[in-house]
Amino acid sequence: xxxxxxxxxxxxxxxxxxxxxxxxxxxxxxxxxxxxxxxxxxxxxxxxxxxxxxxxxxxxxxxxxxxxxxxxxxxxxxxxxxxxxxxxxxxxxxxxxxxxxxxxxxxxxxxxxxxxxxx
Amino acid sequence: xxxxxxxxxxxxxxxxxxxxxxxxxxxxxxxxxxxxxxxxxxxxxxxxxxxxxxxxxxxxxxxxxxxxxxxxxxxxxxxxxxxxxxxxxxxxxxxxxxxxxxxxxxxxxxxxxxxxxxx
DNA sequence: GACATGTTATCGGGTATCCAATAATAAGGT
DNA sequence: ACCTTATTATTGGATACCCGATAACATGTC
Numbered sequence: 001x002x003x004x005x006x007x008x009x010x011x012x013x014x015x016x017x018x019x020x021x022x023x024x025x026x027x028x029x030x031x032x033x034x035x036x037x038x039x040x041x042x043x044x045x046x047x048x049x050x051x052x053x054x055x056x057x058x059x060x061x062x063x064x065x066x067x068x069x070x071x072x073x074x075x076x077x078x079x080x081x082x083x084x085x086x087x088x089x090x091x092x093x094x095x096x097x098x099x100x101x102x103x104x105x106x107x108x109x110x111x112x113x114x115x116x117x118x119x
Numbered sequence: 120x121x122x123x124x125x126x127x128x129x130x131x132x133x134x135x136x137x138x139x140x141x142x143x144x145x146x147x148x149x150x151x152x153x154x155x156x157x158x159x160x161x162x163x164x165x166x167x168x169x170x171x172x173x174x175x176x177x178x179x180x181x182x183x184x185x186x187x188x189x190x191x192x193x194x195x196x197x198x199x200x201x202x203x204x205x206x207x208x209x210x211x212x213x214x215x216x217x218x219x220x221x222x223x224x225x226x227x228x229x230x231x232x233x234x235x236x237x238x
Numbered sequence: 239g240a241c242a243t244g245t246t247a248t249c250g251g252g253t254a255t256c257c258a259a260t261a262a263t264a265a266g267g268t
Numbered sequence: 269a270c271c272t273t274a275t276t277a278t279t280g281g282a283t284a285c286c287c288g289a290t291a292a293c294a295t296g297t298c
Contacts, residue, residue: 010219015209016146017284019255020139028224047220053257058277077264077275090134099228100129101166105147106225109218136254138285172287177247196245196294
């Protein structure tokens with residue numbers, strides 16, 4: 001998780017508000033693998049540069065479960081979240097929307113991004 | 120603007136909340152060219168599938184101006200918004216943050232996206 | 239002046255996300 | 269049993285964004 005190159009924390013800009021897309025980000029993360037709450041918080045922290053507080057994260061997870069996008073099982077003290085079939089479809093649909101909405105931004109800055117990763 | 124292939128309106132998903140990033144999106148749009156309010160609303164509508172209401176858009180623009188990211192001039196009844204130097208730098212910084220935070224999503228779905236555009 | 243139109247702007251109310259702080263629960267070590 | 273720790277969860281308050289509706293303003297037409 002932090003072996004590859006740099007465990008850089010992507011610090012958010014101060015110039016404008018970058019909030020939003022929390023439940024979308026969670027859906028997307030869970031397409032990778034099942035996770036428990038703290039793992040989800042870790043992954044979000046790594047990407048967004050800020051770790052969601054419990055008071056933000058758990059209500060979002062509860063809402064996703066209530067709407068049938070995720071289901072949970074208990075393992076020790078951990079509660080493991082997993083996409084339902086519906087949740088997987090939701091993730092697919094919302095990822096496509098996201099790409100259509102914001103794709104241009106990446107086509108401009110994506111090259112720099114890749115250069116950094118490879119280098 | 121609507122000549123190329125399809126003036127598709129990118130309909131947002133119902134499964135999760137896609138709100139947010141309004142002021143960021145505005146900053147990014149204004150790197151392309153100066154625009155007045157309704158133009159900005161049009162561009163946002165095209166990409167996000169929903170047109171921001173005046174009650175959303177104008178306070179956001181006022182805030183960006185107050186913080187020194189944009190400046191305005193009047194042309195007829197139109198008020199034209201233009202990035203300041205600081206605003207241009209802010210756009211750059213926040214775009215880079217955005218790409219680091221969400222780039223992975225595009226690397227997965229970007230190919231489908233391009234295929235659609237080319238086809 | 240009177241009127242329609244295009245554009246900017248404000249108002250009131252709702253939701254998701256943000257935070258800090260604290261509580262509740264469950265497991266492991268002694 | 270007791271303590272520590274990891275994890276889940278709740279509370280209360282703030283902010284940006286969302287909407288529909290309405291107002292204010294500037295321009296052009298008659």
